[in-house]
Every structure is written in structure tokens, then in C-alpha cells.
Amino acid sequence: MKYTIHPRMSMKEFQDICRFFSEVDQEAYFKSKMRSLFPDSLVLDFNMGRSALQYAFRVMGLQGKEVLLPAYSCPFFTQLILKEKIRPIFLDADLKTFNVDLNEIQEKVSRKTAAVLIIHTYGAPCDLKPILDLKEEYGFLLIEDCAHALGARYRGQMVGNFGDFALFSMYKTIPNMGGAFLVINNKEFFREFRGKREEIGMFEIGMLSLSLGIAPRVVGKAVGKLIKLSKSSKAKLEERLVPIKRSNAFVLAIFNYYLDRIPEMVKKKAKLAPYYRKKAGKIGKVFPQSMVGQPSWMNFSVRLSNPEIRDYVFEIMEMNGVLCDKIWHNIPVISKELVGKYRLRQDQYPSAIKLSRSILNLPFHHFFSRRDIDYIVSCLEDALERGLGDD
Numbered sequence: 001m002k003y004t005i006h007p008r009m010s011m012k013e014f015q016d017i018c019r020f021f022s023e024v025d026q027e028a029y030f031k032s033k034m035r036s037l038f039p040d041s042l043v044l045d046f047n048m049g050r051s052a053l054q055y056a057f058r059v060m061g062l063q064g065k066e067v068l069l070p071a072y073s074c075p076f077f078t079q080l081i082l083k084e085k086i087r088p089i090f091l092d093a094d095l096k097t098f099n100v101d102l103n104e105i106q107e108k109v110s111r112k113t114a115a116v117l118i119i120h121t122y123g124a125p126c127d128l129k130p131i132l133d134l135k136e137e138y139g140f141l142l143i144e145d146c147a148h149a150l151g152a153r154y155r156g157q158m159v160g161n162f163g164d165f166a167l168f169s170m171y172k173t174i175p176n177m178g179g180a181f182l183v184i185n186n187k188e189f190f191r192e193f194r195g196k197r198e199e200i201g202m203f204e205i206g207m208l209s210l211s212l213g214i215a216p217r218v219v220g221k222a223v224g225k226l227i228k229l230s231k232s233s234k235a236k237l238e239e240r241l242v243p244i245k246r247s248n249a250f251v252l253a254i255f256n257y258y259l260d261r262i263p264e265m266v267k268k269k270a271k272l273a274p275y276y277r278k279k280a281g282k283i284g285k286v287f288p289q290s291m292v293g294q295p296s297w298m299n300f301s302v303r304l305s306n307p308e309i310r311d312y313v314f315e316i317m318e319m320n321g322v323l324c325d326k327i328w329h330n331i332p333v334i335s336k337e338l339v340g341k342y343r344l345r346q347d348q349y350p351s352a353i354k355l356s357r358s359i360l361n362l363p364f365h366h367f368f369s370r371r372d373i374d375y376i377v378s379c380l381e382d383a384l385e386r387g388l389g390d391d
């Protein structure tokens, strides 16, 4: 595949990482880096973002309490809500930003709101000021879901600094096999987590093989020389929770290796983003998102005006060597289990439904040149023409 959403790693970088892993105490390195990035916070590493979030819910004691959260989000949230027994109040999306509609928070917040969770969707920061004003007024806890937004900034400060809690994924904007971390900014909730370390299994090797563009068998052999591999696999991960563990030491080494380069990666994408917007905008059939702050650009998201042809467009692009992303093509937006249990109605979230039907996430990486963007947009144009009817 010529282009994938998953970030790439060169063979030279992989070799450097293997050396770095063998020579440096990764946990100490991670702690010291995090102390400089978040000096007044407690930062804990986890196997996945969803586990970091589940841990945060438990520390906050949210069982039985009302939590406001976006309707346009990852399917695993259903399992999280059910398992942690929170009372979800869903917020519809803003079609321009793909983040929550701020008016929705204003309308649905009350004295009963224990927490508000916002997502910096696809790396585009939420407009936090109005939310922080409401937090001041109502006293709820704020969780920033920065899973997509490593390195994004709002009002000059890195996202993750604004909420009581913030979680980040280690494998969405940089090449890695998994991993996450939780930033606890509210001292009231400082609790160390000393769980087991994650093992490396088929899922992780598959992720690394995507990054390297070589067969999982070869990657498994190379990684197996450094650490013990397990037989575990994480099928259908999009919808599932996983046991709460700490990150694997090798995953931490990959993250540590890239950490200092993240600002430069984000800067490079920011420089190219106007070109992507211009090219995609020229087709006239797509709608790049509007932004506040400095996004980290997990990918370049466009909204098709004719959702009926999205799967077809996805396939044509794949045939041309461009593998787009399917998050979050989940319909219905709110799962059946939640609709039944909390007496919700899908039609209460029209914008979230619209987004989940029409968004296509195109690859966008720091090493892209204008030629890469030209190619991807021309594939999209071709696919739209063949799909006929995207007006």
C-alpha cells in the first residue's frame, strides 16, 4: 500500500529504536520527559487509551453519575459506559469542527453533571474556553480525550493541560504498536497505578508491520530477539475494552524515541495543511474542517456530500494504493444497548449521524510532500467521479 493512515517508520529508525531500548531505562526516561512537559501533573502510562480512560473514570468515582460526552465518538465508549455504570448524556456534534457542539453542553449541563468528556477529534482542538467557563460555573470534572491530538495546542498550550484528566494514545499520530498515557492535572486524584505490563502479541506485531511496511513474520522475528512475545491477540478492538495494564517497555521505547520530534512533525503538517485544504476544496465536493488552535492533524478529514457512495470511494482509493480510515463509520451512533437502557433516540443527534455517514479520513503525515497530496486528492476525485452523484 502506497499510503496508509497509520504513520510510517523507516528501517533505520527501527534499528535506532532497538538500540535505544537496549541502552536506556525507558520508564525513567518517560517519567523525566513527562515531568518537563507536565510539571505539576501526575502522568501514568497505560497499554491503551481506553484503559487509561477507564482508570480515570474509576479514580473520579463516576459510577451512577451523569457524564456528558460526544455522540460522535469511538464505539468502545458503549462498553465503557456499561461497565463503569455511568449515566451518559450525549452531545451532538458540530458539522464544521467535528467536535462537540458547544451549545449542546450549555443546554445539557446541570448541577447533576459530574463530568464532561470532550474529544479533540482527529487532532483538532475543541474550543475549550467556553467549556472552562461552564466548568467554573457548575464545578464538573473535565476529561480531555487527546487520543488523536498528541502535540496539538490551544491558546499556545499543549492540549491535555486544561482538563482535570487527559488521555493520549501513543500510536495514532506516531508509529507504534499501542500504548497510552493519562495526565492527571487535579491533585485531588493523584494515585499511582502499578498494574501489570502489557505483553506484545499478534495485534501489536501487526501494527508495527503496518508502520514498517514489511511482513508481520519478519517484524515478529526482529522484536522477538529483544522481548518475549505472547500469543495474545486483540481482534475487533474498535468496540472492545481490554484489561487495564501499563504499557509494554518496548512500546514505551518507541514513544520515547519520537517524543522530542512531535512538535516538528506537527509543524510540518501545519505547513502543508493549507495546500491539502486548497486541493481538496477545489474538488468542490468536500468540506475540510474549520479549526481553533493548532491541530495535530491525525489525518485529513473530508465530508462527502453523498454518503451513499462512501464505501465505494473507500474501495476505489484502496485499489489505487490509498488506504483511508474507517473511524467512526459506526451507524447508529448510539448503540442499541444504550438506546434501550437510557431511553435515547437516534434522531436527537442528527449531526453526529451525518458525520458518521459522510466522513472519509485521508492519510496525512509529516513526511508528505505536495506530490503526495496531489496523488491522494486526484484519487479521491477519480473515485468521486466514478461513484457518480457526489454533488
Ligand SMILES: Cc1ncc(COP(=O)(O)O)c(C=O)c1O
Residues within 6 Å of the ligand: 048, 049, 050, 051, 073, 074, 119, 145, 147, 148, 169, 170, 179, 180, 327
Ligand atoms: C477519541 C478516542 N478516544 C480514545 C480511544 C482509545 O484509544 P486506544 O485505541 O489507545 O485504546 C480512541 C480509539 O480510537 C478514540 O478514537
